[in-house]
Amino acid sequence: MAFPPLWDGSTIGRIGALNLDRNQTIDRASGQCGRIPESVKCPRGKYLMPINVGGAGAPDNGSSDSGRLGMDAITDFMAEDHRSCDALFVAVEQAVARGAWQAAGNEFRRFHDAMLHHFAAEESVLFPLFEQRTGMYRGPTQVMRGEHSQIRQLLSAAESALAESNADDYAGTAETLLIMLQQHNVKEENVLYPMCDQYLADQLETLLPELQKQIAGEERLSR
Ligand SMILES: [Fe+2]
Numbered sequence: 001m002a003f004p005p006l007w008d009g010s011t012i013g014r015i016g017a018l019n020l021d022r023n024q025t026i027d028r029a030s031g032q033c034g035r036i037p038e039s040v041k042c043p044r045g046k047y048l049m050p051i052n053v054g055g056a057g058a059p060d061n062g063s064s065d066s067g068r069l070g071m072d073a074i075t076d077f078m079a080e081d082h083r084s085c086d087a088l089f090v091a092v093e094q095a096v097a098r099g100a101w102q103a104a105g106n107e108f109r110r111f112h113d114a115m116l117h118h119f120a121a122e123e124s125v126l127f128p129l130f131e132q133r134t135g136m137y138r139g140p141t142q143v144m145r146g147e148h149s150q151i152r153q154l155l156s157a158a159e160s161a162l163a164e165s166n167a168d169d170y171a172g173t174a175e176t177l178l179i180m181l182q183q184h185n186v187k188e189e190n191v192l193y194p195m196c197d198q199y200l201a202d203q204l205e206t207l208l209p210e211l212q213k214q215i216a217g218e219e220r221l222s223r
């Protein structure tokens, strides 16, 4: 199976990591900053989007008459969590910019935990199911697992810089982290998640609640 050029690790442009405010996020396709939609400004641990599989009753937001999940349900659900993590990252940046190191540390822990929960949802739930269904064990999921490892290392480096109140080290690491995250999320949202929607459409009833449980941190993390 052929994948788009982004899978070769090519870059899609540098982003000014420290120029985002709390309501901004990154457009994964264009690399431009935009506003975070109201729908993602919900506390973590709650449903990031309505889960209403099987058409029984109206969806929580009343936006559809059918109550059925769309063809892009996995893509939509996981992309929403990318946005949610982006917002937590921005809060760290803002605290660092103010020199509020204690607040930055607190915000970073929220961001860090959210990232690990998101990775756990992918690595322990979504990717294994995709691999079983498609037989592709050395394809996109292997690439994504490798990038998760690199991102975990960057998170550790950023954590150390914050612990030392080292603004320069933090800024350098954060910029690399932001670019890496952006490229990673583009690949997932444009390629891997749509493939999951294609191959796992009949699994949504159990898959989405399981992803939600991981993202909400109800399962133990292996750090
Ligand atoms: Fe990922």
Ligand SMILES: [Fe+2]
Residues within 6 Å of the ligand: 078, 082, 118, 122, 185, 188
């Ligand atoms: Fe992801």
